[in-house]
Amino acid sequence: MCKLFIEADPALWQTRLKSVRLNGFSTSVRLENLYWQVLEEIAQRDGMSLTQLLARLHEELTFAHGGVENFASFLRVCCGRYLALQLEGDVPRDLGTPIRSLDADAILAREAHRNGRVLSSAA
Incomplete structure (x- = not known):
């Protein structure tokens, strides 16, 4: 079992620091390369830069x-949820489908139902 993870490309867990401007302030975010790859995919789906x-x-x-x-x-949680929602079929694997075009309320309701939770009306 462990070989599947241990023998993966070590570049996936190496971290990279990216400088970004958030709310008018420059800051840096350090994530593993795997997460940067997933975030790039999410951004590209909606025609945005990272x-x-x-x-x-x-x-x-x-x-x-x-x-x-x-x-x-x-x-990191966004990336994990994105991939999990793809596995559940809530987010199409077709990268041509923008995330913004999806019915977020319906997806959140299905996810809550699967997890045995009830969404509040404020969600």
Whole structure:
């Protein structure tokens, strides 16, 4: 079992630091290359650059929750959810389908149902 993970390309878990401008401030985000690859794919689906995606996510997260405690962790979770939602069939594997065109409320409701949760009306 472990060989499947251990023998993977070591470049996938090497980290890269990227400088970005979020809310008018320059900052850096350090993630493993695998996460950068997934974020690039998400950005490309919606015709954005990686920097534009990061800025949009940060802005919307700040608006929705009032702040961002650990943006790198949030980005890792975004990548994991994106891949999990693809496996569930909620996000098409067809990269020509933009994320913004999907019915987020319906996807969140299905995900909550699968996890035995009930969404609040504020979601």
